[in-house]
Amino acid sequence: MNIGILGAGQLGRMLALAGYPLDFDFVFLDPATEACAAPLGEHIHADYDDEHALAEFCVSVDVATYEFENVPAKTAEYVASRIPLLPAPVALTVGQDRLSEKSLFDRLSIPVPRYMPVATREALELAVRSIGLPAVLKTRRLGYDGKGQAVLRAPEDLDAAWAKLGSQPLILEAFVPFETELSCLAVRGREGQMAYYPVVENVHRDGILRTATPRPEHPLQAAAEEYARRVTEHLGYVGVLAFEFFVSGGRLFANEIAPRVHNSGHWSIEGAETSQFENHLRAISGLPLGSTALRGHSAMVNFIGDAPANADMAAIPGVHIHHYGKTPKPQRKVGHATVTAASADELTDRLQRLEALVRAVEG
Ligand code: AMP
Numbered sequence: 001m002n003i004g005i006l007g008a009g010q011l012g013r014m015l016a017l018a019g020y021p022l023d024f025d026f027v028f029l030d031p032a033t034e035a036c037a038a039p040l041g042e043h044i045h046a047d048y049d050d051e052h053a054l055a056e057f058c059v060s061v062d063v064a065t066y067e068f069e070n071v072p073a074k075t076a077e078y079v080a081s082r083i084p085l086l087p088a089p090v091a092l093t094v095g096q097d098r099l100s101e102k103s104l105f106d107r108l109s110i111p112v113p114r115y116m117p118v119a120t121r122e123a124l125e126l127a128v129r130s131i132g133l134p135a136v137l138k139t140r141r142l143g144y145d146g147k148g149q150a151v152l153r154a155p156e157d158l159d160a161a162w163a164k165l166g167s168q169p170l171i172l173e174a175f176v177p178f179e180t181e182l183s184c185l186a187v188r189g190r191e192g193q194m195a196y197y198p199v200v201e202n203v204h205r206d207g208i209l210r211t212a213t214p215r216p217e218h219p220l221q222a223a224a225e226e227y228a229r230r231v232t233e234h235l236g237y238v239g240v241l242a243f244e245f246f247v248s249g250g251r252l253f254a255n256e257i258a259p260r261v262h263n264s265g266h267w268s269i270e271g272a273e274t275s276q277f278e279n280h281l282r283a284i285s286g287l288p289l290g291s292t293a294l295r296g297h298s299a300m301v302n303f304i305g306d307a308p309a310n311a312d313m314a315a316i317p318g319v320h321i322h323h324y325g326k327t328p329k330p331q332r333k334v335g336h337a338t339v340t341a342a343s344a345d346e347l348t349d350r351l352q353r354l355e356a357l358v359r360a361v362e363g
Helices: 010-022 051-060 073-080 090-095 098-107 121-131 157-165 221-235 276-285 310-314 344-361
Strands: 002-006 025-029 042-044 063-066 115-118 135-139 149-152 170-174 180-188 194-196 200-205 208-214 239-248 251-258 297-304 319-323 333-341
Touching: 002 010, 002 051, 002 073, 002 276, 010 025, 010 276, 025 051, 042 051, 051 073, 063 276, 073 090, 090 098, 090 221, 090 251, 098 115, 098 170, 098 221, 098 251, 115 121, 121 135, 121 157, 121 170, 135 157, 149 157, 180 221, 180 276, 194 221, 221 239, 221 251, 239 276, 297 344, 310 319, 310 344, 333 344
Parallel strands: 002 025, 002 063, 025 042
Antiparallel strands: 115 170, 135 149, 135 170, 180 194, 180 200, 180 239, 200 208, 208 297, 239 251, 297 333, 319 333
């Protein structure tokens, strides 16, 4: 079976790495010259609105998916009108706009931090008065890894935040004094069957994910699964969906969904019976879903800006190294490593050694 992927970054690369053992072949469409999935398949090097390239993409594959949520709506419509595009484009429409995402959560009775749309400077004043401070001002579209947002702590912060972000539609959210951040990775098959990975505890610095650790038997597992089920069923979703939450006062508050495989699920390559990448491919190709059960203890550490030397990392037992083939650059995700261990104590020890190496080179 030929699988088409819109986007050829590291997620596309890891999808292909999971797909070859299943006898799948891959075609990527991505305008980037340095597209790190390109060596793993055929790369159609073109813009997302290039109809000639899209037509070539559609005739080359049996089913298509995407590895980033900002696929232009017209591109998704074009592809979906010719071949199965999974998850269906409605997931992109919802996920691309923080306001439509939050109103969907509201409609599905999923708790969210208080929020208000902000279109003008006056509306920002009103929203701050209604929601209070601290609060987070975010662009409705195209924000990722903490980009396109500003934390407002005092009334004096409004001018600078407006100057930075005010040229686009915005949303103001209450700042959640969270205990932890959790994500739930759910996968839904073509017949509506569902599987869930254990919730993952995520640690961010400067808005970028640094470590992700699956937490089996977490007290909020059932609630996270229930919210992911509501969203995927409502959207008629097929594939892996990542649902990010804040935990505050022991309760979940929805932050955002990503309609794709997700950085907080990379540990599943070595840490679960079936990785998120394989399960996404199984779902979109109509295969039965694989077990999401854990294989021992594991955690993932991202390489941001640069990666430690292989020789240093490989000296730590249980470390599995994944370079993405990207040129090092400040704040760029260039790879990750997953640590596996037979016990929680062993994992903590190995993780601390790995994190020390990563912190020494990151930028
Ligand atoms: P986002 O792009 O919305 O996922 O935001 C990136 C990171 O900023 C989140 O993972 C949180 O660490 C932090 N953040 C975003 N929104 C809020 C909020 N309403 N309250 C507290 N922290 C937030």
